[in-house]
Amino acid sequence: MTRKTQDHHPASVHPAPVHAAEIVREYGPYPGADRVNGVTHDGHHVWAATGTQLVAIDPENGQPTRSLDCACDAGTAFDGTHLYQIAEARIDKIDPATGQVLASIPAPGHGSDSGLTWAEGSLWVGQYRDRKIYQIDPMTGAVLRTIETNRYVTGVTWAEGELWHGTWEGDESEIRRIDPHSGAVLERLQMPAGTGVSGLESDGAQLFYCGGGPSGKVRAVRRPKTR
Amino acid sequence: MDSLINAAARALAGGDALGALKRVALRDDPSALALRGIAMAQLGEHPRARELLQRAARGFGAHEELARARCIVAEAEVALAMRDLRGSPRTLATAAGTLEARADLANALQARLIAVRRLLLLGRLEEAAAALTRLDARDMSPSLTAVAELAAAELALRSLRISAAQAAFERAHQAATRACVPALLAEVAEARATLDRPAARRCAGGVEQALRLDEVAALMASSGLVVDACRRGLHAGATWLPLARRPVLFALARALAEAWPADVDRQALIACAFRIRRPDETHRARLRVEIGRLRALISPYAHIEASARGFVLKLHEGGDAVVLAPPVDGEQAALVALLSDGVPWSTSALALALGASQRTVQRALAELETGGRVRSVGRTRARRWLSPPLAGFTTILLLPAALPPE
Numbered sequence: 001m002t003r004k005t006q007d008h009h010p011a012s013v014h015p016a017p018v019h020a021a022e023i024v025r026e027y028g029p030y031p032g033a034d035r036v037n038g039v040t041h042d043g044h045h046v047w048a049a050t051g052t053q054l055v056a057i058d059p060e061n062g063q064p065t066r067s068l069d070c071a072c073d074a075g076t077a078f079d080g081t082h083l084y085q086i087a088e089a090r091i092d093k094i095d096p097a098t099g100q101v102l103a104s105i106p107a108p109g110h111g112s113d114s115g116l117t118w119a120e121g122s123l124w125v126g127q128y129r130d131r132k133i134y135q136i137d138p139m140t141g142a143v144l145r146t147i148e149t150n151r152y153v154t155g156v157t158w159a160e161g162e163l164w165h166g167t168w169e170g171d172e173s174e175i176r177r178i179d180p181h182s183g184a185v186l187e188r189l190q191m192p193a194g195t196g197v198s199g200l201e202s203d204g205a206q207l208f209y210c211g212g213g214p215s216g217k218v219r220a221v222r223r224p225k226t227r
Numbered sequence: 228m229d230s231l232i233n234a235a236a237r238a239l240a241g242g243d244a245l246g247a248l249k250r251v252a253l254r255d256d257p258s259a260l261a262l263r264g265i266a267m268a269q270l271g272e273h274p275r276a277r278e279l280l281q282r283a284a285r286g287f288g289a290h291e292e293l294a295r296a297r298c299i300v301a302e303a304e305v306a307l308a309m310r311d312l313r314g315s316p317r318t319l320a321t322a323a324g325t326l327e328a329r330a331d332l333a334n335a336l337q338a339r340l341i342a343v344r345r346l347l348l349l350g351r352l353e354e355a356a357a358a359l360t361r362l363d364a365r366d367m368s369p370s371l372t373a374v375a376e377l378a379a380a381e382l383a384l385r386s387l388r389i390s391a392a393q394a395a396f397e398r399a400h401q402a403a404t405r406a407c408v409p410a411l412l413a414e415v416a417e418a419r420a421t422l423d424r425p426a427a428r429r430c431a432g433g434v435e436q437a438l439r440l441d442e443v444a445a446l447m448a449s450s451g452l453v454v455d456a457c458r459r460g461l462h463a464g465a466t467w468l469p470l471a472r473r474p475v476l477f478a479l480a481r482a483l484a485e486a487w488p489a490d491v492d493r494q495a496l497i498a499c500a501f502r503i504r505r506p507d508e509t510h511r512a513r514l515r516v517e518i519g520r521l522r523a524l525i526s527p528y529a530h531i532e533a534s535a536r537g538f539v540l541k542l543h544e545g546g547d548a549v550v551l552a553p554p555v556d557g558e559q560a561a562l563v564a565l566l567s568d569g570v571p572w573s574t575s576a577l578a579l580a581l582g583a584s585q586r587t588v589q590r591a592l593a594e595l596e597t598g599g600r601v602r603s604v605g606r607t608r609a610r611r612w613l614s615p616p617l618a619g620f621t622t623i624l625l626l627p628a629a630l631p632p633e
Contacts, residue, residue, distance in 0.1 A: 110233030
């Protein structure tokens with residue numbers, strides 16, 4: 001099925017450039033957090049969703065600074081004021097100061113959701129096995145747009161107008177830049193064997209923060225320069 | 228990898244099987260199927276669990292080998308709990324190899340341990356012992372160690388190495404304590420109790436005495452001649468002479484040992500060996516032939532002399548002639564005692580050993596099977612009978628914990 005989908009893409013005619021991902025730094029694992037389901041960046045801290053706790057990590061020294069108790073099973077996002085967190089089959093809007101859940105909307109994939117990011121007034125939700133990214137209204141959860149890709153989607157992020165997503169199938173894991181209109185693959189960063197990308201978030205500069213799934217680690221990966 | 232799968236896996240790891248099911252009950256993607264299968268197994272719904280795990284294994288793609296191998300191991304574990312031994316050991320071995328290659332050592336060890344327990348259940352004791360010694364115990368979690376030691380204890384018990392079995396039980400107990408799993412501790416205690424139950428009766432000079440397994444082992448290690456009516460054979464020092472396929476010789480040996488040091492009347496010998504109450508001259512000739520055969524067989528340890536009214540057993544060295552009988556009399560007890568060596572027996576071999584008809588043996592076995600005191604593998608003519616395993620193996624605890632693909 002994967003092969004078939006690929007053939008429809010113009011990218012298979014002009015294969016996307018492939019690089020090895022350059023891992024700049026590894027954080028964790030942190031005590032009591034044996035997996036990382038999602039990551040986000042609030043301008044100062046990296047937030048890692050560890051299942052039962054959202055942990056804020058200082059990227060300078062790698063120390064956890066604080067944590068919020070909440071269910072966090074998949075992607076995490078930050079809109080400048082609030083955190084958004086996928087838990088079971090819903091998306092919680094969380095006050096980062098108190099950890100209080102302010103609102104919840106149904107997740108578009110009814111629980112098969114993986115990555116989450118905020119951009120341009122919308123939430124973007126990765127669908128793992130469905131190989132899709134939904135753009136949804138953060139107030140109602142209504143699906144505004146669907147982008148189809150040809151790999152299982154883990155984390156999703158926007159960086160300087162580029163849409164990137166993580167993919168992790170079995171032993172293969174990559175960070176991919178795709179065309180937000182056609183879903184065509186434009187660039188691929190291959191993760192080394194044994195490391196995978198669960199959550200993905202750009203820090204707004206030259207780094208991606210990647211959740212390492214059951215390794216419990218967060219990795220910083222250098223983002224290729226915009227041409 | 229997606230939200231509900233993570234949530235369900237978290238519930239399952241916390242022992243909340245119903246909570247896990249609630250989250251993924253309506254989903255049919257392979258990760259969800261695997262989680263549903265494990266939850267079902269924990270709830271005791273074994274046939275449904277197997278079906279779900281099989282579907283999950285098929286659903287994972289070629290690039291998701293690790294997840295597929297874990298499903299195969301989990302399914303094998305459930306099959307073992309159902310005592311279904313038809314599955315191919317090769318599939319399990321391949322899965323174990325995949326897990327080893329991908330550095331998932333805990334699940335790989337578990338796969339190897341399932342293979343050992345399967346061989347134990349099939350009564351292939353030598354292969355089981357060889358596979359068990361190949362396991363690398365260093366990386367084992369306490370609960371896996373406990374299971375491995377239980378298997379070692381069972382192997383030792385079947386071959387009557389009592390001190391080895393006691394040591395293995397002690398290690399199993401310690402590991403189960405470390406694992407903090409009450410069900411596993413109970414299992415070790417239950418299996419260990421086998422050591423304290425009467426395992427046989429010692430009959431010598433008209434006196435009977437109940438023996439525990441360690442006393443049986445001590446008796447066999449002593450000098451003298453032990454006629455073992457449990458396993459049908461003779462122990463002479465370190466030598467074991469099996470007589471399961473020679474019922475007449477065994478009956479004669481038993482009668483002579485029971486009477487020792489006195490002699491036994493010819494008429495009585497004919498009655499017990501040939502089951503004839505009014506013998507004529509031909510039976511006395513036949514008795515002489517059979518006594519001659521027995522004499523040749525046991526000549527290194529004892530000889531048989533003719534007395535005025537019959538025959539008498541004389542031992543070469545010091546020591547006694549003793550008969551070791553099953554703890555209680557009767558066909559069923561004799562069958563259970565015969566099977567206690569842990570290897571598979573066919574109905575015809577059992578009938579021959581006990582000198583009973585196949586139909587009688589089948590009837591007794593059927594009753595014993597209903598009571599769970601023996602079990603069978605195979606069908607029709609390939610059917611073999613085995614004693615039940617000493618340890619039941621708490622399956623639920625051992626299912627691979629984390630199945631979401633990664």
